[in-house]
Amino acid sequence: MSKGSLTREHILGEASALASRVGLDGLTIGTLADSLNMSKSGLFAHFRSKEALQIQVLDHAAERFVASVVRPALSERRGAARVRALFERWLAWDAGNQLPGGCIFVAASAELDDQPGPVRDHLIRLQQQWYDALATTYRHGVEAGSFRADFSAEEFAQDLYGIMLAYHHRSRLMRDPAAAERARGAFERLLAQVVVPAREEAHE
Amino acid sequence: MSKGSLTREHILGEASALASRVGLDGLTIGTLADSLNMSKSGLFAHFRSKEALQIQVLDHAAERFVASVVRPALSERRGAARVRALFERWLAWDAGNQLPGGCIFVAASAELDDQPGPVRDHLIRLQQQWYDALATTYRHGVEAGSFRADFSAEEFAQDLYGIMLAYHHRSRLMRDPAAAERARGAFERLLAQVVVPAREEAHE
DNA sequence: GACCGATACGAACGTTCGTGCTATTGTCCG
DNA sequence: CGGACAATAGCACGAACGTTCGTATCGGTC
Numbered sequence: 222m223s224k225g226s227l228t229r230e231h232i233l234g235e236a237s238a239l240a241s242r243v244g245l246d247g248l249t250i251g252t253l254a255d256s257l258n259m260s261k262s263g264l265f266a267h268f269r270s271k272e273a274l275q276i277q278v279l280d281h282a283a284e285r286f287v288a289s290v291v292r293p294a295l296s297e298r299r300g301a302a303r304v305r306a307l308f309e310r311w312l313a314w315d316a317g318n319q320l321p322g323g324c325i326f327v328a329a330s331a332e333l334d335d336q337p338g339p340v341r342d343h344l345i346r347l348q349q350q351w352y353d354a355l356a357t358t359y360r361h362g363v364e365a366g367s368f369r370a371d372f373s374a375e376e377f378a379q380d381l382y383g384i385m386l387a388y389h390h391r392s393r394l395m396r397d398p399a400a401a402e403r404a405r406g407a408f409e410r411l412l413a414q415v416v417v418p419a420r421e422e423a424h425e
Numbered sequence: 426m427s428k429g430s431l432t433r434e435h436i437l438g439e440a441s442a443l444a445s446r447v448g449l450d451g452l453t454i455g456t457l458a459d460s461l462n463m464s465k466s467g468l469f470a471h472f473r474s475k476e477a478l479q480i481q482v483l484d485h486a487a488e489r490f491v492a493s494v495v496r497p498a499l500s501e502r503r504g505a506a507r508v509r510a511l512f513e514r515w516l517a518w519d520a521g522n523q524l525p526g527g528c529i530f531v532a533a534s535a536e537l538d539d540q541p542g543p544v545r546d547h548l549i550r551l552q553q554q555w556y557d558a559l560a561t562t563y564r565h566g567v568e569a570g571s572f573r574a575d576f577s578a579e580e581f582a583q584d585l586y587g588i589m590l591a592y593h594h595r596s597r598l599m600r601d602p603a604a605a606e607r608a609r610g611a612f613e614r615l616l617a618q619v620v621v622p623a624r625e626e627a628h629e
Numbered sequence: 630g631a632c633c634g635a636t637a638c639g640a641a642c643g644t645t646c647g648t649g650c651t652a653t654t655g656t657c658c659g
Numbered sequence: 660c661g662g663a664c665a666a667t668a669g670c671a672c673g674a675a676c677g678t679t680c681g682t683a684t685c686g687g688t689c
Contacts, residue, residue: 224656224666242539246451250647262649263667271647322539331535334597335446335526345599352599379591379607386594387587393538395549395556403583414614428686429636454677466679467637475677 229267232257233281236274241322244332245275245340275340282325283347290314291354300367301416304358308381308408312401315389323393326351327386352378359415368415380411433471436461437485440478445526448536449479449544479544486529487551494518495558504571505620508562512585512612516605519593527597530555531590556582563619572619584615 235257240248250271254264268274294306315324322328326348333341355378362368384407391400439461444452454475458468472478498510519528526532530552537545559582566572588611595604 228666244448244450244536246448249645251645260668261647262669265648266667269648328535328538330594330598331532332448334532334594341598348599352595373607373610375603376607376610379595379604380588380611382594383587383589383591383611384584385587386590387583390534390538390552390586390590391556391583394534394545395552399579400583403577403580406577406580407584407587410618427635432636453675455675464638465677466639469678470635470637473678 232264232267233278236278237282237325238321240278241320241325241328245329246332272340276343279343279347286314299365300362301412307358311385323389327389355381367417369417372415377415384408436468436471437481440482441486441529442525444482445524445529445532449533450536476544480547483547483551490518503569504566505616511562515589527593531593559585573621576619581619588612
């Protein structure tokens, strides 16, 4: 990998950390350059526009997300185990120290939801992929016989997302130490509603 | 009411509408003044600092929220009816046209969750009040015999908040027209988990 | 009719924003 | 060892930021 690509990666790492705290718009080329001991123009040359930087920050974070949340969970068996792995890694991602401001997609979603443009379009695409992945995971659980077929996969995905968002809110903003435990409780109750009862499972 | 207070109200109305779209930080004195056909300095004199403006915007929105969501729901009977009223009015508040960018507290929460200062402190206070109000509403339902006593009121509040946040996300950012119906479904399932079974209710 | 506080204005402050140029440094291949 | 090209820095730009200042226009009080 060339030197340029290396520093670009380095920049994107710091940029996503910064953006998780101050938002994609609050992320500023000047402060980003300072915190990397680079010149504004030297950094800027890598992206040629702030918009391009923002989009690449999103992509960078998405790759990290897939690598540390999605991919590891795929090695679990379909059904409750895989969903539980997804959920726990999702929690850890939000609370992790890579992104000091918590999940950057939560911040970006609230920030961009009414500001049309390429960045918003890109975010929507990434978020829809994740939402679809959640729904697909549920459907695979149905195929495996562990989840009820008479429950909407999209409903499941939206509910799961809500548990996560509420955790983020109570934990990040309100600094409520009980947020994680409540989120786990909500998750287990959601799971209990969608897993097929044990006796019916035995029939198949 | 003096003329000054009148224009101040007028300013805060426009300011909260603007902030719901671009955030409390994206809210700019220049553009706010322009959209009100005022001069920057004339507007600024009402608040003497941007921080003061932001805090007053939050208070202004909180008053509206109490008036259009909380207060009307208090006329419903304790228990499921009141909670349902709260939820439905909450949904309507987020989708309403007063705040074109959706609930300003959702936006501000994600924006300020890692930016210490008086504005964040103020937001936390307001959000905690709302969270406590939700928990209290649940406890009143328990006292009235409609809700289970062996369920945490805080858990209920966090879950409800999650349903709302997921609705906001899918509806605002993703423009998913099915978001509201899914949110109602999630709400009814949550309710079904916490209301005391009919036969036990009859016993008391 | 003179004074006054409240309200609003235009102009300007210093700073930071994103974005161009131009030059200099560094790296790698022949 | 030298020449090509990628990578970074220096500097400047116009615009926008929050904020301050001096001033003009009021309605109301002595």
